Amino acid sequence: xxxxxxxxxAIYTDDDVLMAAVKKVRAERYHIEEIYTPFPVHGxxxxxxxxxxxxxxxxxxxxxxxxxxxxxMMNFIMIKDWPQNIxxxxxxxxxENMPAFVPIMFELTVFFAAHLMVITxxxxxxxxxxxxxxxxDTRTTDDHFLMExxxxxxxxxxxxxLRDTGAVEITLIDKAH
Amino acid sequence: MYTISNRLxxxxxxxxxxxxxxxxxxxxxxxxxxxEVKSMLVEEHSAHGGGHxxxxxxxxxxxxxxxxxxxxxxxxxxxxxxxxxxxTTDSTDAGSVHxxxxxxxxxxxxxxxxxxxxxxHAEANHDDEHAHHVQGQLAKRPWSALYVAAFxxxxxxxxxxxxxxxxxxxxxxxxxxxxxxxxxITAYLLPGAIIVVAIAVGSHFIGHNNEIFIWMNEDVVxxxxxxxxxxxxxxxxxxxxxxxxxxxxxxxxxxFARKFSIAQDxxxxxxNRNFKKSFRISAAFLVFYIYTESMMSWDWIMSxxxxxxxTLFGWYVFASMIVSxxxxxxxxxxxxxxxxxxxxxxxxxxxxxxxxxxxFSIFWTYLWFSQFMLIWYSNIPEEVTYFVTRITDYNLxxxxxxxxxxxxxxxxxxxxxxxxxxxxxxxAGIVILxxxxxxxxxxxxxxxVGDRWFIGIPEISSILLFAGLFLFIVFTAxxxxxxxxxxxxxxxxxxxxxx
Numbered sequence: 107x108x109x110x111x112x113x114x115x116a117i118y119t120d121d122d123v124l125m126a127a128v129k130k131v132r133a134e135r136y137h138i139e140e141i142y143t144p145f146p147v148h149g150x151x152x153x154x155x156x157x158x159x160x161x162x163x164x165x166x167x168x169x170x171x172x173x174x175x176x177x178x179m180m181n182f183i184m185i186k187d188w189p190q191n192i193x194x195x196x197x198x199x200x201x202e203n204m205p206a207f208v209p210i211m212f213e214l215t216v217f218f219a220a221h222l223m224v225i226t227x228x229x230x231x232x233x234x235x236x237x238x239x240x241x242x243d244t245r246t247t248d249d250h251f252l253m254e255x256x257x258x259x260x261x262x263x264x265x266x267x268l269r270d271t272g273a274v275e276i277t278l279i280d281k282a283h
Numbered sequence: 284m285y286t287i288s289n290r291l292x293x294x295x296x297x298x299x300x301x302x303x304x305x306x307x308x309x310x311x312x313x314x315x316x317x318x319e320v321k322s323m324l325v326e327e328h329s330a331h332g333g334g335h336x337x338x339x340x341x342x343x344x345x346x347x348x349x350x351x352x353x354x355x356x357x358x359x360x361x362x363x364x365x366x367x368x369x370x371t372t373d374s375t376d377a378g379s380v381h382x383x384x385x386x387x388x389x390x391x392x393x394x395x396x397x398x399x400x401x402x403x404h405a406e407a408n409h410d411d412e413h414a415h416h417v418q419g420q421l422a423k424r425p426w427s428a429l430y431v432a433a434f435x436x437x438x439x440x441x442x443x444x445x446x447x448x449x450x451x452x453x454x455x456x457x458x459x460x461x462x463x464x465x466x467x468i469t470a471y472l473l474p475g476a477i478i479v480v481a482i483a484v485g486s487h488f489i490g491h492n493n494e495i496f497i498w499m500n501e502d503v504v505x506x507x508x509x510x511x512x513x514x515x516x517x518x519x520x521x522x523x524x525x526x527x528x529x530x531x532x533x534x535x536x537x538x539f540a541r542k543f544s545i546a547q548d549x550x551x552x553x554x555n556r557n558f559k560k561s562f563r564i565s566a567a568f569l570v571f572y573i574y575t576e577s578m579m580s581w582d583w584i585m586s587x588x589x590x591x592x593x594t595l596f597g598w599y600v601f602a603s604m605i606v607s608x609x610x611x612x613x614x615x616x617x618x619x620x621x622x623x624x625x626x627x628x629x630x631x632x633x634x635x636x637x638x639x640x641x642x643f644s645i646f647w648t649y650l651w652f653s654q655f656m657l658i659w660y661s662n663i664p665e666e667v668t669y670f671v672t673r674i675t676d677y678n679l680x681x682x683x684x685x686x687x688x689x690x691x692x693x694x695x696x697x698x699x700x701x702x703x704x705x706x707x708x709x710x711a712g713i714v715i716l717x718x719x720x721x722x723x724x725x726x727x728x729x730x731x732v733g734d735r736w737f738i739g740i741p742e743i744s745s746i747l748l749f750a751g752l753f754l755f756i757v758f759t760a761x762x763x764x765x766x767x768x769x770x771x772x773x774x775x776x777x778x779x780x781x782x
Binding site: 149162192193194195205206208209 | 652655656659660661662699781
């Protein structure tokens with residue numbers, strides 16, 4: 107258990123170099139714990155072998171909820187509670203007045219999907235107000251890229267591999283202390 | 284270099300021959316004598332009149348008929364004056380919907396009662412006129428069928444040209460590998476557009492008074508003050524002059540863009556002059572295009588109903604055009620890639636095209652709905668009659684088209700992974716193409732053949748004819764240049780494109 111608490115931090119200054127490094131490190135079968143980047147790097151998730159995101163599924167569900175809310179809401183407001191004469195066609199039926207409600211149905215679908223998806227994303231990423239940042243090196247918010255690898259038995263060899271991939275700074279960190 | 288396979292060539296020629304035979308058959312059988320039409324109508328009456336017998340002899344049909352198309356009203360003005368009151372009520376009511384509400388049902392029966400008393404008076408006279416009218420509709424059917432198919436394929440080429448120009452103007456990096464495919468498709472534009480105009484004008488001159496565009500008929504215009512007021516725009520000379528300007532402008536751009544594209548192939552390293560020229564003319568063309576496309580849609584489509592107009596019609600046609608074009612670009616690309624001729628094209632390119640198919644399908648729906656909702660909501664008789672006709676007489680194609688153009692692409696292409704699966708994109712593409720054919724069908728047919736529509740031999744053969752011609756011209760054009768624009772400054776970006 108001693109070993110597993112140690113990690114290696116390798117710092118890169120270019121996203122293309124980082125991408126190549128990720129592929130190399132994975133080919134060498136070392137486990138990449140996390141990567142910190144100043145901006146989203148396209149294709150990095152695939153290169154790291156992360157499972158595909160499930161946010162799209164939640165988005166679909168939230169959209170359906172939004173659509174339902176819109177339908178129920180407009181039905182209550184415009185048809186049940188205070189029946190309205192819509193477009194000179196007083197049918198007092200939801201389905202016959204449906205075209206008039208489509209913009210609202212659309213908007214609430216988008217509204218629910220977008221807002222709830224963002225909130226879900228924050229919670230899933232364990233981010234909430236006043237949370238202390240989990241950032242090992244503040245330079246990753248500027249122009250550096252940091253790859254965190256769990257240290258194995260042969261740390262020197264790992265160092266060599268990382269140096270070959272173009273890392274500008276490599277440090278061994280003991281997280282347990 | 285790609286060479287057109289014999290199988291494809293034979294296939295397209297077979298399509299053309301079958302199409303020509305079917306179209307000829309359509310024309311030969313479309314001219315019915317007045318007596319034939321009358322006996323046909325009598326048969327129809329006994330066939331469907333049996334059920335709801337005594338109460339209303341043949342009013343149901345007459346009512347539909349009136350709200351029907353604009354020129355109907357013209358022919359019947361004199362004898363129909365009395366009904367005009369009931370006619371408007373009817374169209375307003377029917378306009379309120381597709382599913383029946385109780386209120387509306389009540390209204391309907393009132394109208395019918397009033398109506399049948401009036402018809403008894405004018406019966407004899409009216410029967411003749413009605414038969415005469417149906418005779419005209421029948422005669423117009425092969426012309427309209429031909430026109431719809433011709434326009435549909437022309438529109439694909441025109442949409443592809445606009446899409447191509449957008450790639451240049453935006454200096455897109457993902458698409459240069461597909462440029463030759465797009466150039467191949469746009470080769471159909473010139474012949475296709477000339478055919479469309481020839482059919483439009485031909486239906487007047489060759490087809491006697493069976494014109495697709497009712498405003499070309501002097502007899503109709505004589506009795507129609509609304510069309511007289513629009514005669515400054517809607518006249519045959521103007522129609523032809525505008526067509527020459529549209530087609531000339533588009534073809535000129537197509538000619539030079541293609542020329543620069545090929546010249547760029549042989550340019551030296553670092554010499555991007557031809558690309559820059561292409562960039563400039565593409566930007567200019569897009570400005571020209573968006574005006575002419577809009578005017579073209581008034582001229583070639585909207586004026587079939589000369590009393591009716593919609594201000595976003597140009598955009599609506601544009602949406603149909605671009606989504607069909609992107610679909611065809613994707614299909615041709617997959618076909619050529621399947622033959623190993625576009626080795627550099629990867630599934631990210633297909634993914635991007637499928638995203639456009641998805642996005643433009645939603646865009647089309649948005650415009651369709653914007654047009655529909657405003658007219659439905661305001662419920663002004665002279666506007667709403669457009670949708671009343673389509674919902675009562677064209678119910679299946681009208682709502683079927685919405686399913687094909689919106690629901691199918693939405694469900695099939697929503698998932699990111701499905702956009703990379705070739706056969707999935709092809710299936711979605713086929714649905715989209717049929718959907719947009721029906722869209723054009725719905726734009727033209729109600730004004731020309733009214734409720735006498737059917738997708739039968741004339742329609743299918745017209746599709747075959749132009750599909751054959753389209754395939755032949757497009758794939759012949761593809762053989763004229765290497766399939767890769769190898770010296771395009773963005774070609775390497777395109778080769779390495781991955782999503």
